[in-house]
Amino acid sequence: MKILLFLVLYITTVLSNTATWNIRPSDHNETVEEKIERGYQILKDEAHAADTKAFLLKLHDVEQGRETELDQQHANLPDDMKRYLNINFDEVKQMGDTIVAVNEKSHVEMALYQGDIMLTKEQGEQIINDIEQNDKNRLKRQAYHPMTFPMRLWSDGVSYTFHNASGGARKVFRRAVEIWQNVTCINFTENSTAVDKIIVVNSSGCWSELGKLGGDQVLSLGNGSKIPRRWISFEDDWKSQLIKESNITNYNYGLTYDYGSVMHYGARTASKNYRFTMIPQNDVEYVLTLGSDILAFYDMMMMNLHYGCLDRCGGVSSSKCANGGIPHPRNCSKCLCPSGYAGDLCTERPSTGCGATLIANFTEQTLTVTMGDRMSRILKDEFDLCHYWLQGPKNSRIRVVIDGYWGITAGGCKYGGVEIKTGEDKRYTGYRICSNDFAGVILTSTHNTVPVIVFNRYHSNTVTLRYQIGST
CATH class of the missing domain: 2.60.120.290 (Spermadhesin, CUB domain)
Structure with missing residues (x-):
C-alpha cells in the first residue's frame, strides 16, 4: 500500500496554497521521451530517478500498441457523459492543486510513474512483466501485493523527520499522520536518528517512493503554479501512464472498487482542455466523486488489511459492528464506521456538526x-x-x-x-x-x-x- 502517497494526497491542497511562482508552459511539441528527459534532469539527484526514467521509457514502448483502447474510450466519452459532459468547473486560482497538476507545473510529472511515484529498478521490472502478461485488469491505484513486493511494509511503524519544510507543512503532515494512526494500527514517530525513515522535503513536485525501501526515503511536497489550459482532449503523453496492472501487482484484497477512494484519479486527469478523460462506466452520477480529498472507508479498510491490523481483533467480522463497520484496530470492542454512521457499533448518526x-x-x-x-x-x-x-x-x-x-x-x-x-x-x-x-x-x-x-x-x-x- 502506498501509505506515503496517502499522506501526500491528504496534504497537497493545503501545502500548494502556501506559495506560487511563474513557470513557462510545457512545450506540447515535445515528444514523450523529451518530456521524460526534461523531468529527469530536474529529479536526477534523487536516489531512484534513473531507474524510474528507464522504466517509463520501457513502459512507453510497451504501451504503443495499446493506445487504440484509450483513444476509443475517449471518442465515446460524449455519448457516455450525456448531461454531464458540459459541467463547468470553477477555477479557484489562488488555491492549491492536485498532485498531478502540481507535478505538471513543476515539469516532473512525466518523470514519475502515474505522475507521483518514484520506482526502484526491481519494482519497474515487475510492473512491466505484469503488464506484458496480463490484459484484463483495472486502472485504479490500490495496494501492491505483499507477495510481489516483500519487505515493503513499515511493520515496526513509520519514522519520519523534516528537512526544509515550512511550519505549515509540518503542521498539516502531523495532522495527516494523526488521522492514519486513529484508524489503523500503524504507529508514526518523529525521529531524525532512525535508520529507516521518511524525510519530508520541499522539493520539485509532490511524490514519494513505493513502500519501505530502507534507509532514508524522500517524500517531496512541492508547490503549484499556473499553466495555460488551452489544449484539446487527452494528453497523449499520459496514455502509457494510465495502464492497467493485474492483481499480481495491483491488489485490492477482494474489496469493492470505490469511486470515492482518495487514491482514484480525478475525472479530468491528463486532460488537455479540462474535459473529462475518465468516467464511471456503470454509474455516471459518480463523475464528480472521482479525485476526492476525503478518505474513503474502503481506503481505511484496505490499509488495515494490508498491515494485518484486524488480525488482533479476530478479523473483519469478529465484532458486532452494524452498517458495514469493522473492528477498530486500536480497540476491538468498538467499531470503525463508514461515513454517515457513528457510535461504538455504528448504529448512530454522527453528532459532530x-x-x-x-x-x-x-x-x-x-x-x-x-x-x-x-x-x-x-x-x-x-x-x-x-x-x-x-x-x-x-x-x-x-x-x-x-x-x-x-x-x-x-x-x-x-x-x-x-x-x-x-x-x-x-x-x-x-x-x-x-x-x-x-x-x-x-x-x-x-x-x-x-x-x-x-x-x-x-x-x-x-x-x-x-x-x-x-x-x-
Whole structure:
C-alpha cells in the first residue's frame, strides 16, 4: 500500500496554497521521451530517478500498441457523459492543486510513474512483466501485493523527520499522520536518528517512493503554479501512464472498487482542455466523486488489511459492528464506521456538526442546507460536516430528488458538496455532488435510511433536495 502517497494526497491542497511562482508552459511539441528527459534532469539527484526514467521509457514502448483502447474510450466519452459532459468547473486560482497538476507545473510529472511515484529498478521490472502478461485488469491505484513486493511494509511503524519544510507543512503532515494512526494500527514517530525513515522535503513536485525501501526515503511536497489550459482532449503523453496492472501487482484484497477512494484519479486527469478523460462506466452520477480529498472507508479498510491490523481483533467480522463497520484496530470492542454512521457499533448518526434525523413519509418534504461563508476566502484544513439521516419505516425505500446545488464546482468536490448514500453497500462512498448540473437527478435507496452528508471547507455551498418514501 502506498501509505506515503496517502499522506501526500491528504496534504497537497493545503501545502500548494502556501506559495506560487511563474513557470513557462510545457512545450506540447515535445515528444514523450523529451518530456521524460526534461523531468529527469530536474529529479536526477534523487536516489531512484534513473531507474524510474528507464522504466517509463520501457513502459512507453510497451504501451504503443495499446493506445487504440484509450483513444476509443475517449471518442465515446460524449455519448457516455450525456448531461454531464458540459459541467463547468470553477477555477479557484489562488488555491492549491492536485498532485498531478502540481507535478505538471513543476515539469516532473512525466518523470514519475502515474505522475507521483518514484520506482526502484526491481519494482519497474515487475510492473512491466505484469503488464506484458496480463490484459484484463483495472486502472485504479490500490495496494501492491505483499507477495510481489516483500519487505515493503513499515511493520515496526513509520519514522519520519523534516528537512526544509515550512511550519505549515509540518503542521498539516502531523495532522495527516494523526488521522492514519486513529484508524489503523500503524504507529508514526518523529525521529531524525532512525535508520529507516521518511524525510519530508520541499522539493520539485509532490511524490514519494513505493513502500519501505530502507534507509532514508524522500517524500517531496512541492508547490503549484499556473499553466495555460488551452489544449484539446487527452494528453497523449499520459496514455502509457494510465495502464492497467493485474492483481499480481495491483491488489485490492477482494474489496469493492470505490469511486470515492482518495487514491482514484480525478475525472479530468491528463486532460488537455479540462474535459473529462475518465468516467464511471456503470454509474455516471459518480463523475464528480472521482479525485476526492476525503478518505474513503474502503481506503481505511484496505490499509488495515494490508498491515494485518484486524488480525488482533479476530478479523473483519469478529465484532458486532452494524452498517458495514469493522473492528477498530486500536480497540476491538468498538467499531470503525463508514461515513454517515457513528457510535461504538455504528448504529448512530454522527453528532459532530449540524444535522438531524428526518422522518420520511409518502408526502414529499424538502431539505435545504447551507454551509460556509460566501464572503470568506480562507481555505480550511478540514471539512465542516453536517450529518442528516432520511429515514423511513423498516423495509421501506427512500426516494431523493436533487433540486439544486449552489457553490464551487470542482473535481472530487474538493471545496464542498453533498454526499448521498443510497446504495446497498453501506461501506461504499455515496454520490458526491457539487454542481447544479445534477438538478433533477433521482436516487432511490436500497435501505430505509439514507445518510446525507453536507461538507464545506471554502466559500459557501447550498443544497436543496426533496425526499419521500419511494416504491419498493
